[in-house]
Amino acid sequence: MSNKDILQLCFGNLLRRRTRTILSVIGVIIGTTAIIVMISIGMGLSYGYQEQLESFGNLHMVEVYNYGGGGGGAGGQPSKLDDRTIAKMEKIDGVTVISPQISQYAIIAGDHKRTECQIIGIRTEMLQALNLELEKGRMPVASDKSPLLFGRNAAASFYDPRKSQGMDWGNTEPTVDPLQKFIITNDWDYGTNQEGQNMGETVPIQIDAQGVGMMASTDNDYAYNIYTTLEFAQKLKEEWDKAQNGGRPVGNSSQGTEYQNVMVYVADLEKVASVSETIRTDYGFSTFSLNDMLKEMQKTATMIEAVLGGIGGISLLVAAIGIANTMIMSVYERTREISVMKVIGASLKDIRKMFLLEAGMIGFGGGVIGVALSYGISYVMNRFLAGAIGGAFGMGSKVSIIPIWLVLAALAFSTMVGVVSGYSPAQRAMNMSVLEGLKNE
Amino acid sequence: MDDNALIRIRHVRKVYLMGEEKVVALDDVSLDIYKGEFVCFLGTSGSGKSTFLNMVAGLEKPTRGEVWIGKVPIHKLNEAQVTIFRQKNIGFIFQAYHLMQSMTALENVALPLMLKGVPKEIREPAAKKALAQVGLKGYEGRKPNQMSGGQQQRVGIARALVVKPKIIFADEPTGNLDSHTTKDVMDLISKETKENGTTLILVTHDRSIADYADKIVTIQDGNIINVEVKGKKNEIA
Numbered sequence: 244m245s246n247k248d249i250l251q252l253c254f255g256n257l258l259r260r261r262t263r264t265i266l267s268v269i270g271v272i273i274g275t276t277a278i279i280v281m282i283s284i285g286m287g288l289s290y291g292y293q294e295q296l297e298s299f300g301n302l303h304m305v306e307v308y309n310y311g312g313g314g315g316g317a318g319g320q321p322s323k324l325d326d327r328t329i330a331k332m333e334k335i336d337g338v339t340v341i342s343p344q345i346s347q348y349a350i351i352a353g354d355h356k357r358t359e360c361q362i363i364g365i366r367t368e369m370l371q372a373l374n375l376e377l378e379k380g381r382m383p384v385a386s387d388k389s390p391l392l393f394g395r396n397a398a399a400s401f402y403d404p405r406k407s408q409g410m411d412w413g414n415t416e417p418t419v420d421p422l423q424k425f426i427i428t429n430d431w432d433y434g435t436n437q438e439g440q441n442m443g444e445t446v447p448i449q450i451d452a453q454g455v456g457m458m459a460s461t462d463n464d465y466a467y468n469i470y471t472t473l474e475f476a477q478k479l480k481e482e483w484d485k486a487q488n489g490g491r492p493v494g495n496s497s498q499g500t501e502y503q504n505v506m507v508y509v510a511d512l513e514k515v516a517s518v519s520e521t522i523r524t525d526y527g528f529s530t531f532s533l534n535d536m537l538k539e540m541q542k543t544a545t546m547i548e549a550v551l552g553g554i555g556g557i558s559l560l561v562a563a564i565g566i567a568n569t570m571i572m573s574v575y576e577r578t579r580e581i582s583v584m585k586v587i588g589a590s591l592k593d594i595r596k597m598f599l600l601e602a603g604m605i606g607f608g609g610g611v612i613g614v615a616l617s618y619g620i621s622y623v624m625n626r627f628l629a630g631a632i633g634g635a636f637g638m639g640s641k642v643s644i645i646p647i648w649l650v651l652a653a654l655a656f657s658t659m660v661g662v663v664s665g666y667s668p669a670q671r672a673m674n675m676s677v678l679e680g681l682k683n684e
Numbered sequence: 685m686d687d688n689a690l691i692r693i694r695h696v697r698k699v700y701l702m703g704e705e706k707v708v709a710l711d712d713v714s715l716d717i718y719k720g721e722f723v724c725f726l727g728t729s730g731s732g733k734s735t736f737l738n739m740v741a742g743l744e745k746p747t748r749g750e751v752w753i754g755k756v757p758i759h760k761l762n763e764a765q766v767t768i769f770r771q772k773n774i775g776f777i778f779q780a781y782h783l784m785q786s787m788t789a790l791e792n793v794a795l796p797l798m799l800k801g802v803p804k805e806i807r808e809p810a811a812k813k814a815l816a817q818v819g820l821k822g823y824e825g826r827k828p829n830q831m832s833g834g835q836q837q838r839v840g841i842a843r844a845l846v847v848k849p850k851i852i853f854a855d856e857p858t859g860n861l862d863s864h865t866t867k868d869v870m871d872l873i874s875k876e877t878k879e880n881g882t883t884l885i886l887v888t889h890d891r892s893i894a895d896y897a898d899k900i901v902t903i904q905d906g907n908i909i910n911v912e913v914k915g916k917k918n919e920i921a
Contacts, residue, residue: 244798248801248804259786583782586743587770587775587776587843588796590764591764677743
């Protein structure tokens with residue numbers, strides 16, 4: 244029998260038993276929808292976590308800390324977090340850019356306003372890798388002598404010390420032009436009437452710097468800092484140490500300096516965890532990456548997904564029983580019909596194909612409608628619940644996410660459920676005795 | 685016994701188990717049927733005539749003995765093989781017509797062709813022709829429940845004829861019909877099979893119907909008790 248004929252025959256058979264077909268299909272629709280919607284909520288949750296973490300910072304980043312002085316590497320040798328170690332760590336599989344971080348807390352002044360904040364020096368390659376969105380100006384480059392790249396909130400924190408006691412933390416609008424000359428100083432009274440009076444032993448210093456750019460984002464952990472080149476930050480740090488030492492240089496030069504903090508950028512998100520792990524175990528440093536947190540959160544999300552999906556799965560199981568029931572009834576009802584077809588030349592394979600196809604059509608049809616319905620429900624949830632519930636559960640902008648693989652998987656699954664539950668009835672139809680079936684009633 | 689006969693039945697025995705009890709439906713039956721012959725199995729209810737037909741048609745396997753159709757050992761084929769053999773060579777006419785209630789007369793007649801994989805453009809004209817042959821021109825679109833018993837059986841006959849089978853089996857084809865219609869149907873069956881050179885094996889309990897046949901095989905208690913060939917009298921098996 245040609246496939247087209249079988250298909251038409253099956254379709255006709257299903258139509259003939261309209262009510263029962265529709266009821267079975269409804270069962271599959273409910274099952275499929277339950278699975279898709281449940282899992283989509285889990286996916287939404289997982290996406291929400293990621294969204295939340297991304298707002299905290301960069302998922303590609305592993306921060307390395309020198310707490311505990313490098314508790315001993317693989318060889319038992321305590322590692323120093325210095326240039327040599329960094330050069331070695333750069334070769335770890337997955338590391339894209341690595342940069343030590345030198346920071347100096349200072350007072351920055353310009354245009355008769357000032358602010359107090361962390362000036363952080365990192366390699367310009369790292370600044371590029373961070374892919375920060377700029378609102379104004381450009382990134383610092385290696386040839387810059389004293390560049391300053393303002394975080395949006397840092398640029399907004401400048402205040403006039405004569406008019407105000409301190410910075411306005413809520414403000415995100417820049418209060419100075421970030422692309423001008425600034426003075427960096429260690430004098431806490433700079434710009435006030437008591438300038439230079441409370442320094443004690445410390446020698447007041449003022450260093451010129453040039454603003455080159457400002458970031459756009461207000462809600463990540465770069466927003467409150469000012470970034471510059473590693474070299475300029477190193478210079479600042481040395482000057483500060485010297486000033487505190489009453490103006491005399493402090494022993495060590497930059498050679499062999501131990502860093503407190505090293506940033507490691509891993510372009511491949513899959514490798515962030517392994518890089519972090521390697522640095523912890525092989526080098527003995529503490530590491531922190533949002534990715535570790537994300538992994539934990541995603542584990543939770545996956546568990547919730549599994550539980551929700553399981554609940555959905557139960558309803559599809561019930562639907563499967565419904566299909567099996569429909570098909571078994573159908574075999575009983577059509578005993579004579581099947582026998583006649585066999586006698587006048589239907590092959591056994593065709594008979595089985597017919598029943599499997601009918602069951603599969605119920606499964607697939609229900610699946611298709613279920614997918615459509617799920618999209619509808621998902622839309623409604625995202626539209627009307629995202630604000631209300633989403634906020635309450637710390638979820639992101641979407642309550643429910645239906646990725647394309649979920650749709651395909653659900654369709655495949657519902658069709659499979661149909662075929663599997665149709666298998667035993669089909670087998671029964673195939674093996675049925677022709678003579679029994681033809682006995683006159 | 686003639687090895688050139690189309691159908692050769694050799695010492696066929698069939699025993700059913702009814703619970704603990706063995707029931708012998710066919711004892712030891714041998715018969716030759718020639719190409720183009722119209723053979724009638726005549727017997728009362730329970731004589732074993734229907735079992736005999738089922739055995740020859742491959743619907744049942746004999747407990748012992750052999751059934752050959754041409755060079756094919758029917759008794760040795762499995763169900764799938766028998767199905768294919770039937771698809772190619774055999775047509776059936778039933779007492780209860782056994783038409784598909786959901787299909788029109790045309791679709792019913794075309795069904796065996798469809799099962800064979802014949803495309804619609806070819807099988808529908810063929811079915812139409814077969815319907816015209818049995819005198820049902822214009823009834824193509826009717827469903828079985830919109831037709832009389834005689835008309836339904838004509839559809840059944842057309843369905844058997846449409847595949848141009850070598851052999852047609854008919855089990856009490858007129859059992860559900862009144863005497864007037866019976867005559868019409870029997871005339872039709874014998875005429876169509878004669879014209880096509882089809883071998884026809886018919887089972888009945890009705891002597892008047894048996895008279896249409898070339899060869900009447902009387903069966904009683906699982907044995908052939910008389911073979912009567914038209915022209916010759918009382919050839920005892």
